[in-house]
Amino acid sequence: QQQVKQSPxxxxxxxxxxxxxxxxxxxxxxxxxxxxxxxxxKGPALLIAIRPDVSEKKEGRFTISFNKSAKxxxxxxxxxxxxxxxxYFCAALEEHTGKLIFGQGTxxxxxx
Amino acid sequence: xxxxxQSPTHLIKTRGQQVTLRCSPKSGHDTVSWYQQALGQGPxxxxxxxxxxxxxxxxxxxxxxGHQFPNYSSELNVNALLLGDxxxxxxxxxxRSLGATGNTIYFGExxxxxxx
Numbered sequence: 001q002q003q004v005k006q007s008p009x010x011x012x013x014x015x016x017x018x019x020x021x022x023x024x025x026x027x028x029x030x031x032x033x034x035x036x037x038x039x040x041x042k043g044p045a046l047l048i049a050i051r052p053d054v055s056e057k058k059e060g061r062f063t064i065s066f067n068k069s070a071k072x073x074x075x076x077x078x079x080x081x082x083x084x085x086x087x088y089f090c091a092a093l094e095e096h097t098g099k100l101i102f103g104q105g106t107x108x109x110x111x112x
Numbered sequence: 113x114x115x116x117x118q119s120p121t122h123l124i125k126t127r128g129q130q131v132t133l134r135c136s137p138k139s140g141h142d143t144v145s146w147y148q149q150a151l152g153q154g155p156x157x158x159x160x161x162x163x164x165x166x167x168x169x170x171x172x173x174x175x176x177x178g179h180q181f182p183n184y185s186s187e188l189n190v191n192a193l194l195l196g197d198x199x200x201x202x203x204x205x206x207x208r209s210l211g212a213t214g215n216t217i218y219f220g221e222x223x224x225x226x227x228x
Binding site: 045046089103 | 116118143145147152154155156157170200202204206217220221
């Protein structure tokens, strides 16, 4: 049972463009939504996170948009750079267990 | 400030063998969780340790076991290894007292296990 669905599976963006990755969840017990960036051979690194009482959070070029009623959230990467090329995972934290449920991942390639 | 450290970084085992992976959480963190990440997949929750006890468990067989020590470090043990156990094993640390919504979960670089 996939509790967090992520799309697209892969994404190619030109340098300077906007990268958009979408996630949807089902469990209303989720109450914290982080995004992780993972480079090949490395562990996931926390990029940005949001709580459901906030509709948008921005940190530098990275923005999370959150729609609680639709149970959807998305990551926007502005002015995408070749160094942003990596796999991105959305995740949702279960309120009572502390367990992170991950999406399937999106492989982003930013072309120079 | 040291982040989450894991060892070994890579190892190769034969089917049927046993493996032990180690993790030291980020300084000040008291909760350790383990995740399995198969190639091309998102990490899957194995279990979580707090106060030296297993608190939560994901959908993994009893061949997967763990331990947490008084200094909060942790071990993941896998017995009777199968080819399908080949994956990146990730350790994540957090501070339980912050609660779920205030917490930041940090991951180590992982231990790559290959079962042949």
